[in-house]
Amino acid sequence: MFNNWDVGGGLGDFWAYIREPRPHRWTMWGVAIALTWVIFHGVSQYLIPYEKPERQIIYFENWQADRSEADIRADWVARAKETTRENARRRAEYQKLADLLGVDYDSSEADKLTRETLGQEADELAKKPAPTRSTLAERAARGPKPATAPRQP
Known part of the structure; x- marks a missing residue:
């Protein structure tokens, strides 16, 4: 056909x-x-309407014209340290996820770089105890939670 x-x-x-x-x-x-x-x-x-983009005002940090090189470098270092801290936090979360899933996750090179950048503060970030979650067996062994009385209006 x-x-x-x-x-x-x-x-x-x-x-x-x-x-x-x-x-x-x-x-x-x-x-x-x-x-x-x-x-x-x-x-x-x-x-299928097309919306014209609205004007945006984007504010940026305004620096003084008479800043010294030391001030500029101090700002750079502060921003780099904050970025490194955030990366270390994310890496710790990925490590927890890898531990839960049983996946090998090696962050030794990144941890070494973090220690070089942050120094003593990196050790403090690493020492923070990770919040542990109880397993189903542990919760069952503790027994039921005491019931709370319902609120009356």
Whole structure:
């Protein structure tokens, strides 16, 4: 059925149908084109609206023009240390996830870099005890929690 397509015959039949003199053919063509335009215009304008981006005011840190090189470097170092702290926190979270999943996760190179950057503070970050979660067996061994009385209005 779909193996032998006759595109030329189909186009010829369509052209013959269009050329037949019908009393309202131009009116129907006009209505068909106008209706198609209205539908496409309506879809493009109202169903898929395009919102123009609003102006944004982006504030940035304004530095004094007479800052010294030492001040500039101190700012850089402070931002680098904050980034390193955040990376160490994320690394600790990934380590916890790896421990829960039983996946080997080696962060020794990154920990060494953190110690070089933060010094004593890195050891304090590493010493913070990770909050331990109790297992289902431990919770079952503790027994049920005491029920609290419902509040009355």
